[in-house]
Amino acid sequence: MEKGNGCCFSSLSSIATLSSVAFVVILILVRVVHVIYSSGRPLSKRASKPVSTLIILGSGGHTAEMLNLLAVLQKDRFKPRFYIAAATDNMSLQKAILLENSLASESGTAVADTAQFMKIYRSREVGQSYITSIWTTLIAIVHALWLMIKIRPEVILCNGPGTCIPLCVIAFIFKVLGIRWSSIFYVESIARVRRLSLSGLLLYKLWLADQIFVQWPQLQQQYPRATYVGRLM
Amino acid sequence: MGGEKTKRVVFVTVGTTSFDALVKSVDSETVQKELLAKGYTHLLIQMGRGSYLPTKSEGDCTLAVDYFTFSSSIADHIRSASLIISHAGSGSIFETLQLCKPLIVVVNEDLMDNHQSELAEELANRKHLFCASPQTLHQTIADMDLNALRPYSPGDATPVAKHINRFLGFPDD
Numbered sequence: 001m002e003k004g005n006g007c008c009f010s011s012l013s014s015i016a017t018l019s020s021v022a023f024v025v026i027l028i029l030v031r032v033v034h035v036i037y038s039s040g041r042p043l044s045k046r047a048s049k050p051v052s053t054l055i056i057l058g059s060g061g062h063t064a065e066m067l068n069l070l071a072v073l074q075k076d077r078f079k080p081r082f083y084i085a086a087a088t089d090n091m092s093l094q095k096a097i098l099l100e101n102s103l104a105s106e107s108g109t110a111v112a113d114t115a116q117f118m119k120i121y122r123s124r125e126v127g128q129s130y131i132t133s134i135w136t137t138l139i140a141i142v143h144a145l146w147l148m149i150k151i152r153p154e155v156i157l158c159n160g161p162g163t164c165i166p167l168c169v170i171a172f173i174f175k176v177l178g179i180r181w182s183s184i185f186y187v188e189s190i191a192r193v194r195r196l197s198l199s200g201l202l203l204y205k206l207w208l209a210d211q212i213f214v215q216w217p218q219l220q221q222q223y224p225r226a227t228y229v230g231r232l233m
Numbered sequence: 234m235g236g237e238k239t240k241r242v243v244f245v246t247v248g249t250t251s252f253d254a255l256v257k258s259v260d261s262e263t264v265q266k267e268l269l270a271k272g273y274t275h276l277l278i279q280m281g282r283g284s285y286l287p288t289k290s291e292g293d294c295t296l297a298v299d300y301f302t303f304s305s306s307i308a309d310h311i312r313s314a315s316l317i318i319s320h321a322g323s324g325s326i327f328e329t330l331q332l333c334k335p336l337i338v339v340v341n342e343d344l345m346d347n348h349q350s351e352l353a354e355e356l357a358n359r360k361h362l363f364c365a366s367p368q369t370l371h372q373t374i375a376d377m378d379l380n381a382l383r384p385y386s387p388g389d390a391t392p393v394a395k396h397i398n399r400f401l402g403f404p405d406d
Contacts, residue, residue, distance in 0.1 A: 047402040061323035069390045077403055155401065185397055190388070191323045193351040211400060213393050216355070227396060231388030233327045 028176070035175045036207045040225075043183065053078040054153035054182075057085040057092040058161030062189060065232045066159050067099060069187065075103060079114045082151045086163050087119040118147060120163055145170055152180040159187040160199055168208050187213045188226070190233050196223060242275040243268055244314035246307060248322045251283035255339045256300075258367040259318060260287035265296045267374040273316060279304060308332070318370070321349035326356065330385035336362040337373055361385045 055070070057063050075081075081100070085092040100115040123133065123140040144166040156171055158164035164186070174180045186209040188200045193216045196204060203209040204223055212226040220228035245259050256278060258264055268276065278287055278300035290298040304310065307325075311317055311332050318337045319325040329336045338353040350364075357364035360383045365373035398405070 042400045043402045045402060046404070051401060061327075064324060064327070068388070069393055072390045072394045073397070074394075074403075074406075077398070155397075157397075183401060185400075187393060189323065190327075191348060191352045193355045195348070195351075197348070211396065213396065215388070229392045229396060232390045232393065233323070233388045 031176050035172070039175070039184070039207070039210045047077070050077050050079045051154040052080055052082070052151070053155040053157060054082045054084065054151055054167070055096070056156070056158040056161065056164040056167060057083055057089070057096060058159065058163075059089055059092065061191060062160040063092040063095055065187065065190060066157070067095060068232045069157070069159075070099065075107075075114070078155065081115045082153060083115065083117045084120050084147065084163070084167070085118075086122045086161065088122065093117050093119070120144060120147060120167075122163060123166070141166055148174065153182050154180070156182055156184045157187070158185070158199075160189045160197055162199055165199055165202055168203060172208050183211075184209045185211050185213070187229075187232070188215065188219065190215045190231055192216070192219060194218060194222070196226075240275060241273045241315040242277055242313060243273045243316045243318060244310050245276065245278040245318045246310075246325055247279060247281040247283065247320045248325055249281060249303075250320075251281045252320050252339075252341050253283045253285040254341065254343065254367040255318070255320060255370075256280050256283050256285050256287055258339070258370045260285075260298075261371070263371040264374065265298075267371045269296055271374060271377075275299075277301075277310065277314070279307065279310070321353045323352055326352065326362070330356075330361055331387055333384060335377075335379050335382060337365055337370070337377070338362055339365050339367055339370060342366055356385075359383070 055066065057066060083093060083096045097117060100111050104111040104114070121136070121140045121143045123137040128136070148167060148170045152174070153171070156168065158168065168184055171182045171184060175182065186200060186203050188196055192200065192214070196219070200212060204212055204225065212223070213229045214220050214223070214226045215229065215231050217228050220226050245255065247255055259276065259278060265276065273296065274292065275297045278298070280287070280300050280302055282302070287298060287300050289300070290296065292298065308328060311329055311334055314334065316335050316337070317329045318339060319329060321338050321340045326336070326338060340350040340353055353362070353364045356362050360381060362382070363373050363377050395405070
């Protein structure tokens with residue numbers, strides 16, 4: 001008898017645990033679906049204040065395209081601006097610093113008020129072994145998380161480098177958890193005519209980006225959720 | 234003009250990495266013969282981190298050949314050249330097109346992720362440049378008609394900026 005009761009009780013409690021776990025999982029899933037649903041839609045309220053903007057820079061060609069976009073974006077709306085580039089890439093941040101310096105001297109403000117420049121560890125350098133890259137990937141994720149907690153951007157602009165993936169995933173988790181709502185814009189490189197890059201494909205398939213812009217019409221036909229915007233170069 | 238031949242420079246650029254197959258190709262007799270036949274007088278090669286060293290030449294009745302590894306004034310070299318032969322990197326391609334110079338893009342077939350040919354082929358279809366491989370470069374030079382090239386009009390980032398502004402609820406200017 002006693003034994004039977006105990007068994008009944010433990011099965012009851014395990015059912016209770018199971019159902020509460022299931023409830024939490026469903027809750028998270030519903031939230032994820034809701035975030036994905038709202039992400040693809042324009043923000044409903046009119047923007048009145050400037051938005052803090054994270055700009056993820058890539059190498060040579062990518063950076064040139066991003067700077068072309070920044071040249072036409074209203075600097076008084078997209079500020080403060082946080083630039084992130086891979087720790088091994090000095091050129092890209094130099095170009096961004098040059099741009100911000102000239103902007104600051106035009107408007108007579110200090111660069112430090114409107115822009116910050118940061119470097120991020122890459123999870124894997126070309127040619128690195130896979131065993132050591134487990135460790136470096138962990139460091140890269142923690143570093144990305146640390147940067148994102150500090151920045152908590154409202155807008156993320158990225159256009160290609162793999163470094164944008166961990167940052168966009170963290171931004172998406174922040175959206176799910178309600179820490180910060182950010183709009184993620186991804187501009188596929190002009191070099192991609194027929195197929196999205198790996199970064200673009202991941203953001204597209206996982207519904208991580210709010211908007212994916214492509215520069216060739218045939219690419220938009222392949223990926224109907226992308227938006228064709230013409231050439232940036 | 235006059236007594237001295239007009240200087241017509243061909244500038245070869247491999248960008249920030251290396252592309253020995255291209256350097257070898259422009260160092261070959263077949264390619265240099267075609268360049269001479271087209272009236273070019275000088276060949277200047279930016280060879281990057283490549284290990285293959287081309288043969289320098291003073292060029293009395295042949296092509297004058299010179300090379301260097303890197304330069305901070307690539308744009309100046311492009312500006313003073315009459316023909317550019319470039320790797321398929323988008324940086325070099327658009328820098329050359331925006332300076333309105335005739336361009337042959339040579340696709341590196343050894344690259345693992347060879348998406349680079351996409352851009353070169355698309356721009357070749359639109360007659361903004363010629364596209365070749367290291368093996369077919371001499372043929373491309375022999376066959377090319379520079380008058381068939383169409384000028385490239387630079388792109389415009391304002392449509393993207395407009396989309397982003399609208400998405401965030403900023404009013405149109």
